[in-house]
Amino acid sequence: MTLKGIKLRIYPNREQQLKIKLNFGYNRFAWNQMLNMMIERYRNNPEAPFLNAFALNNLLPALKTEYPWLKEAESTSLQATNHDLVEAYRKFFRAHRGFPKFKSRKFPKQSYTSRSGIRLMDTNHIKLPKLGIVRFKSGQKLTGKIKNVTIRLSSTGKFYAVLLVDTDIQELPKTNNTVGIDMGVADLMITSDGIKYPTIRFDKILSKKKHYWEKRLARRRLQAQREIAWDQHNKAPEPRELSDFKNYLKAKHMVAKYNEKIANQRNNYLHNLSKQLVEQYDLIKIEDLKTKNLLHNHKLARAIANQSWRKLRSQLEYKCAWYGKQLVTVSPRKTSQICSNCGFDDGKHTLDVREWTCPKCGINHDRDINAAKNILSA
Numbered sequence: 001m002t003l004k005g006i007k008l009r010i011y012p013n014r015e016q017q018l019k020i021k022l023n024f025g026y027n028r029f030a031w032n033q034m035l036n037m038m039i040e041r042y043r044n045n046p047e048a049p050f051l052n053a054f055a056l057n058n059l060l061p062a063l064k065t066e067y068p069w070l071k072e073a074e075s076t077s078l079q080a081t082n083h084d085l086v087e088a089y090r091k092f093f094r095a096h097r098g099f100p101k102f103k104s105r106k107f108p109k110q111s112y113t114s115r116s117g118i119r120l121m122d123t124n125h126i127k128l129p130k131l132g133i134v135r136f137k138s139g140q141k142l143t144g145k146i147k148n149v150t151i152r153l154s155s156t157g158k159f160y161a162v163l164l165v166d167t168d169i170q171e172l173p174k175t176n177n178t179v180g181i182d183m184g185v186a187d188l189m190i191t192s193d194g195i196k197y198p199t200i201r202f203d204k205i206l207s208k209k210k211h212y213w214e215k216r217l218a219r220r221r222l223q224a225q226r227e228i229a230w231d232q233h234n235k236a237p238e239p240r241e242l243s244d245f246k247n248y249l250k251a252k253h254m255v256a257k258y259n260e261k262i263a264n265q266r267n268n269y270l271h272n273l274s275k276q277l278v279e280q281y282d283l284i285k286i287e288d289l290k291t292k293n294l295l296h297n298h299k300l301a302r303a304i305a306n307q308s309w310r311k312l313r314s315q316l317e318y319k320c321a322w323y324g325k326q327l328v329t330v331s332p333r334k335t336s337q338i339c340s341n342c343g344f345d346d347g348k349h350t351l352d353v354r355e356w357t358c359p360k361c362g363i364n365h366d367r368d369i370n371a372a373k374n375i376l377s378a
Contacts, residue, residue: 002169002322003147008126008136008161010151016131020151020159023130024110026073027081028103033063034085035100050090056082074130080113080148108155108256115148118163128161136161143167155256171324178283180376182335182368185303189273189312190368192376197273202265203306210258217251224248266308274315278325284316285375288329330378332371339363340373 012020034056041048057079064070070078091097117129120142125133128149144167152160180192189197224245231239242248277284291310295301313329320327338345344360349367357364 027112053083076115077112111152113150180372182372192372213254220248287332335371335374
């Protein structure tokens, strides 16, 4: 059995939407209260033992007594929030990740996780805790045991349910083929077989439409801020907020819409490529790139970020695990400057050098294909 995430677009009615948004608030409040308690506890006694999720769950009854409206929350979602907080706290101290932040209702994306009471009614309806039966659309058939569900609200106002399903995934037939892959900017991937998968700049395709609304968003935000400042200066009885300006909200929604469309197109492209590679090869070798370091090059930062190399790698990782294939990461050091035929080191080449001839064996190399061959033989 394998754990698999399945994303559904759900269509709750008005009453269900209100319940979802209230539950966002309940979980946000519980997160902030628990995080504040943990900060104060550490401040008072840095030597105090680390609290686990079970200890935080024991504090929930007292919190519900102090705030009775918290009893309306979906109970397992509060426990999931405690678990996520403990994990975030642990990553800060042990893996040196960022410190957990207080959550705000102004964040464009909201979510909560439920662990029980989830049942599939038919091909288009699902029963969710506290919400009842909700209509959904899915691009794939739902099979297996549902472990939990995460309800999400996107920045464009769409509701999604992400199911974690324990299901059987059939391994793909073996092909006895291996491949080395070099990541690039002009081309997204270059394989040791000489195949180049092109880069598609989805951000540039929609750049004019997106920029049209970005200009209006900036102008309308500035105009709204001036009116808010005027209200404060004149001590208006009901001072307005940015959320009260409909034109500003419309421009904000349109910018989010185009950002979401760009992200969806890119994800779809990467999913198609990663599935194609897993179907064709039994062993895939890729570069272990440190994208964060590469983004320091400001001339290429935007193009590198558009490639989403890390996302492609994560897709290959879990798909290889699902379908019985193998993924190996290789150090990218000197892969583009060593001759794949004789092993001669020709020294560092600048990025504008796309082809070079080995002075030892005389073979002319395409820089990227040569790198892919070195990755395969590493």
